[in-house]
Amino acid sequence: MTSPPLRIAVHGASGRMGRRVVAGVMAAENVTLAAALDHSDSPHLGVDAGELAGEGPAGVPITERFGDAQCDAVIDFSTPDGLIGVLTSCVKRNLPIAVATTGLSDSQMDAVRTAAESVPIVFAPSFSTAVNVAMRLTAIAAAALKDVPGGADVEIVERHHRYKEDAPSGTALRFAEIVRGVMGQDEFAHGRSGRPGARPHGEIGLHAVREGDNVGEHSILFGMLGETLEIAVRGRTRDSYANGSIAAARWAVGRPPGLYGMDEVLGLK
Ligand SMILES: NC(=O)C1=CN([C@@H]2O[C@H](COP(=O)(O)OP(=O)(O)OC[C@H]3O[C@@H](n4cnc5c(N)ncnc54)[C@H](OP(=O)(O)O)[C@@H]3O)[C@@H](O)[C@H]2O)C=CC1
Numbered sequence: 001m002t003s004p005p006l007r008i009a010v011h012g013a014s015g016r017m018g019r020r021v022v023a024g025v026m027a028a029e030n031v032t033l034a035a036a037l038d039h040s041d042s043p044h045l046g047v048d049a050g051e052l053a054g055e056g057p058a059g060v061p062i063t064e065r066f067g068d069a070q071c072d073a074v075i076d077f078s079t080p081d082g083l084i085g086v087l088t089s090c091v092k093r094n095l096p097i098a099v100a101t102t103g104l105s106d107s108q109m110d111a112v113r114t115a116a117e118s119v120p121i122v123f124a125p126s127f128s129t130a131v132n133v134a135m136r137l138t139a140i141a142a143a144a145l146k147d148v149p150g151g152a153d154v155e156i157v158e159r160h161h162r163y164k165e166d167a168p169s170g171t172a173l174r175f176a177e178i179v180r181g182v183m184g185q186d187e188f189a190h191g192r193s194g195r196p197g198a199r200p201h202g203e204i205g206l207h208a209v210r211e212g213d214n215v216g217e218h219s220i221l222f223g224m225l226g227e228t229l230e231i232a233v234r235g236r237t238r239d240s241y242a243n244g245s246i247a248a249a250r251w252a253v254g255r256p257p258g259l260y261g262m263d264e265v266l267g268l269k
């Protein structure tokens with residue numbers, strides 16, 4: 001006997017990512033689009049979410065609120081403020097949520113942790129499988145090179161589209177935290193200019209490139225004396241993030257409340 005289709009609400013549904021999630025939900029097996037949410041001033045309110053995504057009619061208009069939509073899980077690709085609003089609704093409605101939005105402040109991150117005491121939350125700066133595998137590889141490289149003679153300088157370079165509002169990317173920051181957790185650097189250097197002098201050993205360099213319509217690239221460099229190890233991961237379309245978020249929402253349904261990661265969804269932990 002097949003289970004009934006999973007009913008997903010997409011928050012930030014008119015955005016670059018929201019549209020790809022709507023398209024992914026429309027294409028996925030045993031999943032339906034239950035609601036397509038955006039903010040109250042969105043010029044897209046009332047427009048069919050599937051039409052907006054270029055996929056033909058979904059029969060679901062972009063709305064500001066859930067209304068009487070029956071949902072099993074929410075996927076959020078919006079803004080930090082928008083996320084806080086939808087978290088409140090998820091707690092009220094006891095709905096699991098996959099949170100993709102990056103650039104959260106410390107207090108917004110606290111709000112995510114508090115909500116995770118009531119509902120299951122998969123929180124991932126990247127829902128891409130390749131990126132999450134690269135995170136595992138980075139942890140392995142950091143452990144192997146921690147005590148390499150002469151030391152290893154870690155520099156993280158990310159490239160994204162010109163419209164991206166936060167920098168460095170949430171993914172680059174996560175890569176930096178992974179490296180710091182293993183190697184123990186005490187400082188993040190966000191770009192360099194002027195005459196900073198010789199590179200101190202205990203820093204991780206972070207560099208945010210913004211160019212054209214790049215959907216996301218990350219390189220983690222371990223620079224040693226005589227050789228460099230580079231772990232690089234490049235997105236080609238936004239569908240890797242969209243499909244990962246749908247897998248995460250599916251995985252979250254029926255879990256106990258808690259803050260989960262994409263490594264758990266992918267079985268990488
Ligand atoms: N974790 C992951 O795998 C990934 C995460 N991201 C992150 O997802 C987020 C969205 O990215 P992207 O789709 O490119 O951005 P967009 O700006 O294209 O989309 C954001 C959407 O949210 C809407 N919005 C703005 N304010 C609110 C609000 N208060 N409540 C609800 N909706 C709101 C926007 O409307 P309007 O345009 O009218 O302002 C827009 O429709 C970013 O933080 C990005 O870093 C992106 C890709 C992958």
Ligand SMILES: O=C(O)C1=N[C@H](C(=O)O)C[C@H](O)C1
Pocket residue numbers: 102125126160161164168169170171172215216217
């Ligand atoms: O804004 C984007 O586009 C992306 N944002 C995420 C981030 O900040 O890490 C993930 C992905 O790289 C695309």
